[in-house]
Amino acid sequence: MQQVDNNQESPHKKKFVLPKGHFLFTSESVSAGHPDKLCDFISDSVLDACLEQDPNSKVACESACKNSLVMVFGEITTHAQVPYETIVREAIKSVGYDNINKGLDYRNASVIVSLDQQSQEINQAVVGSKHEDEIGAGDQGLMIGYASDETPELMPLTHHLCNKLISRLQECRVNEICPWMRPDAKVQVTVEYKREDSSFYPVRIHNVLISQQHDEKITHNEIEAELHKHVLKYVLPSKYVDEQTQYHLNPSKAFTVGGPYGDAGLTGRKIIVDTYGGWGGHGGGAFSGKDPTKVDRSAAYAARWVAKSLVASKLCKRVMIQVAYGIGISEPLSICVNSYGTQAEGLDDDDLSEIVQNHFDLRPGVIIRELKLRRPIYAKTASGGHFGRNEPEFTWEHPKIINLSAWKAHKAEQQQQNQ
Numbered sequence: 474m475q476q477v478d479n480n481q482e483s484p485h486k487k488k489f490v491l492p493k494g495h496f497l498f499t500s501e502s503v504s505a506g507h508p509d510k511l512c513d514f515i516s517d518s519v520l521d522a523c524l525e526q527d528p529n530s531k532v533a534c535e536s537a538c539k540n541s542l543v544m545v546f547g548e549i550t551t552h553a554q555v556p557y558e559t560i561v562r563e564a565i566k567s568v569g570y571d572n573i574n575k576g577l578d579y580r581n582a583s584v585i586v587s588l589d590q591q592s593q594e595i596n597q598a599v600v601g602s603k604h605e606d607e608i609g610a611g612d613q614g615l616m617i618g619y620a621s622d623e624t625p626e627l628m629p630l631t632h633h634l635c636n637k638l639i640s641r642l643q644e645c646r647v648n649e650i651c652p653w654m655r656p657d658a659k660v661q662v663t664v665e666y667k668r669e670d671s672s673f674y675p676v677r678i679h680n681v682l683i684s685q686q687h688d689e690k691i692t693h694n695e696i697e698a699e700l701h702k703h704v705l706k707y708v709l710p711s712k713y714v715d716e717q718t719q720y721h722l723n724p725s726k727a728f729t730v731g732g733p734y735g736d737a738g739l740t741g742r743k744i745i746v747d748t749y750g751g752w753g754g755h756g757g758g759a760f761s762g763k764d765p766t767k768v769d770r771s772a773a774y775a776a777r778w779v780a781k782s783l784v785a786s787k788l789c790k791r792v793m794i795q796v797a798y799g800i801g802i803s804e805p806l807s808i809c810v811n812s813y814g815t816q817a818e819g820l821d822d823d824d825l826s827e828i829v830q831n832h833f834d835l836r837p838g839v840i841i842r843e844l845k846l847r848r849p850i851y852a853k854t855a856s857g858g859h860f861g862r863n864e865p866e867f868t869w870e871h872p873k874i875i876n877l878s879a880w881k882a883h884k885a886e887q888q889q890q891n892q
Contacts, residue, residue: 491665497679499663500750502635504642505568505856506576506656506686506731508738512536513747514855516740516762518564519545519557521849524764526553528847531591531611534762536561539737541577546587547762557586564852569646569656576657576686576732608838610798611767615807618776619753620784621791623675626870627784628861630675630713632750634662636858637708642685643856645703653696655686657731664713671814672790678709680719686731687723697722747859748773753793761855765846768798768837772805774869775840777860779833783812785872788825790815796835803836817877827884832875844868 489497503510515536523530530551537544545561565579572578620627638660646654661682666673683700700722741759745751758769765771776794783792789812797807810826834843841847850866863870 494668496666497663498631498666499661500631500635501661502639502746503743504639504656504658508538508733508736509742510856511568512538512738512740513761514568514852515545515561515564517851517855518560520762520764521852522555522560523549523551523553524847525849527551530764531766532764535740537739538733540734541581542583544585548591549588550591558584570732575655576734606836606838607803608766609801609803610837613799614758614769615756615795615797616768616772616776617754617756618780618794619749620780622784626861627781629749629752631662631664633861635660635750638704640857641704641708650703651699653687653691655688655731657686659684675713677715678713678718680721682721684723684728686728689729693723693726760859765841766837771837771840771846772796772798774844775835778869779829782872782875783825786875788817788820788875788877805835828875828880832873
């Protein structure tokens with residue numbers, strides 16, 4: 474029998490040596506010129522065009538692209554008169570695809586439009602003759618909201634930095650700070666965190682990866698230098714950067730072929746990029762191209778509003794909210810609150826769930842009204858993330874501050890009345 478040497482060192486050595494209680498977490502984001510994000514932008518541009526003329530439009534618009542072919546398909550019921558092909562070409566142009574050498578040319582693209590009306594069965598179940606507050610959910614499903622106190626925006630640091638990098642890359646390209654840049658780009662950020670009881674906090678940026686499409690005239694060394702000068706130093710907080718922070722800048726060395734020529738694109742294929750970068754979970758439903766009666770979108774926005782409100786009100790340090798719906802039913806089928814043990818002293822998740830139900834009406838019609846979701850605001854959400862952006866259109870990012878003392882007093886009064 475062959476003897477096994479248990480003391481022999483394994484050829485697979487540990488790659489990441491971290492202090493006890495530390496861990497790494499990575500998030501990613503992609504630019505508006507990434508083929509999937511281009512499709513999201515096209516779908517949301519169609520949605521906005523419908524809502525601009527008819528706020529009650531019912532839209533479920535999907536897009537796909539490859540090489541010079543762009544397809545738009547789905548179901549739309551609207552009183553709006555929308556020149557769909559024109560909207561598609563303008564969206565492609567807006568993203569920056571105006572030359573086939575970049576991956577697509579809006580002037581010469583072949584655009585196929587296949588749009589039918591929404592099923593009358595769905596319309597009757599969702600809207601029918603109901604009061605606006607009582608309209609039903611546009612489909613079944615579960616939606617997730619998340620918030621964390623690790624950034625002022627109450628977003629996870631990893632994903633917040635990814636979205637900031639993407640925003641800066643876009644700014645450098647559009648304003649010709651880096652004229653060699655083309656529309657397609659991807660980033661990743663890995664942060665080292667430290668656990669402390671039930672909480673954890675970011676310690677340092679472990680590594681950053683940027684893949685930026687470029688023209689043929691610039692060298693790899695020049696790309697690295699310009700990304701450091703105009704992007705990394707501009708975005709990364711110095712308190713999280715140290716001598717051990719690693720940078721992987723265009724690791725493929727050449728990235729001239731991008732956009733739909735480099736890869737196919739499809740609406741809804743970047744749902745983690747759209748939300749929390751892997752933190753907190755995801756219900757599985759995409760956002761782009763859907764009007765707000767689709768709870769995949771509106772209830773996910775509301776769940777973020779609830780989560781951010783709880784953290785902003787100091788009721789917990791981080792929290793995940795899950796809400797579930799059934800088609801045609803206005804009231805949620807379930808509400809779950811998980812604060813990961815970070816709730817304020819004297820509270821538990823049962824209390825937080827009660828607070829949520831007392832302070833938020835999560836019927837789709839009420840969500841639409843309170844968050845003003847019938848406006849044509851959605852093309853702006855298609856790139857850079859749907860959450861963590863302090864802009865007026867993003868009403869779900871304006872937290873409702875909850876008075877804990879008033880809630881406790883109200884609860885005590887109710888308990889006395891029930892005795």
